[in-house]
Amino acid sequence: MTYTAGSAVVVLVAILVDLFVLRTALLRSATWWMAYGIIVVFQLITNGWLTGRGIVRYSDKAILGSGRIVFLGDGRIAYAPVEDLAFGFALVLISCAAWVWTGARIRTAP
Amino acid sequence: MPSWLGSRPRCAAARWKRPTDRGSQLIVGADWKHASYAAMLVFVLIGSLPLHRFFRLSVLRQPLRLCAAILPAAVLFVLWDQAATAAGQWRFDPAQTLSWRLLGLPLEEYAFFVVIPLAGILTFEAVTVVRDRGRTP
Numbered sequence: 001m002t003y004t005a006g007s008a009v010v011v012l013v014a015i016l017v018d019l020f021v022l023r024t025a026l027l028r029s030a031t032w033w034m035a036y037g038i039i040v041v042f043q044l045i046t047n048g049w050l051t052g053r054g055i056v057r058y059s060d061k062a063i064l065g066s067g068r069i070v071f072l073g074d075g076r077i078a079y080a081p082v083e084d085l086a087f088g089f090a091l092v093l094i095s096c097a098a099w100v101w102t103g104a105r106i107r108t109a110p
Numbered sequence: 111m112p113s114w115l116g117s118r119p120r121c122a123a124a125r126w127k128r129p130t131d132r133g134s135q136l137i138v139g140a141d142w143k144h145a146s147y148a149a150m151l152v153f154v155l156i157g158s159l160p161l162h163r164f165f166r167l168s169v170l171r172q173p174l175r176l177c178a179a180i181l182p183a184a185v186l187f188v189l190w191d192q193a194a195t196a197a198g199q200w201r202f203d204p205a206q207t208l209s210w211r212l213l214g215l216p217l218e219e220y221a222f223f224v225v226i227p228l229a230g231i232l233t234f235e236a237v238t239v240v241r242d243r244g245r246t247p
Contacts, residue, residue: 003199006190013186031241035234042157042229046150055147055206062199088226091187095227096234099179 003062007086014090014097022101026093036092043088044078052079146206147218151225158229161236169228169235179231184223191215191223 001009018026026032050056052069058081060067065075065082075082162170169176194200195214207216 003194006194010186010190031234031237034241035230035237038233038237039230042154046154049150050147053146053203053206055150055203056200057203058200059198062194062197087187091183091223091226092230094183094186095180095230098182099175099231099234102175102178 003058003081003083004064007083007090010090011086014093017094018097022097024097024100024104026097026100032093032096035096036089039092040085040088043085044080047080047084047088048078051076051081051084143206144208147202147216148208148221151218151221154225154229158232161232165236165239167232167235167239169232176228176231180224180227183227187223188215188220191219 015027018024019028051058052071054069058067063075063081063083068074069079070076071079077085161167192214195202202216202219207218210217212220
């Protein structure tokens with residue numbers, strides 16, 4: 001499975017976890033989208049550092065782009081493959097959903 | 111153009127280049143370029159940890175809940191990361207990471223899956239506090 005397919009799958013998993021498994025429904029809350037708006041800006045900066053400097057290098061066979069490191073275009077945004085945005089979105093959504101879910105468990109515990 | 115004119119800039123360039131060769135060596139013997147990845151993690155922590163005090167969050171006072179929230183995603187993403195690295199989908203520059211490796215990944219990569227979700231949760235909680243304040247004047 002390429003990174004492109006993997007990142008699509010993990011976004012789907014994150015959506016299912018939030019809406020149907022944990023039923024935290026962060027995706028339907030303004031709080032999540034405001035937080036994600038802040039997070040994605042910092043993701044572009046930090047990911048740009050990791051990919052622009054070549055700290056992490058991708059195989060051209062795994063990503064949409066050609067593997068060339070450019071700031072914008074060729075399947076990249078701020079040096080990082082667009083797949084990274086899906087990767088980050090899923091990682092943070094699952095973590096925040098789990099955080100909210102465990103909080104609800106604590107509050108409802110007898 | 112006489113040959114000495116052509117060769118001069120090259121000499122000058124070489125002279126200018128010398129200090130930058132050692133630019134990443136602030137302490138003799140320590141190559142700071144190896145800390146490039148670790149520096150990004152430190153940057154994220156410096157940017158997100160102050161939220162805890164500023165918005166009087168209680169995230170770090172609930173270490174067990176924090177572990178329970180971070181661990182499942184971290185395990186899933188680490189397994190994916192290890193498989194993708196082993197398959198050659200991506201790799202890490204040995205010159206810009208610390209020398210430690212664990213099951214094919216640099217130590218920083220494991221820290222990534224703790225630091226990034228933590229920063230995400232802190233941001234989420236900070237936004238929650240700000241919005242709650244707006245609702246109850």
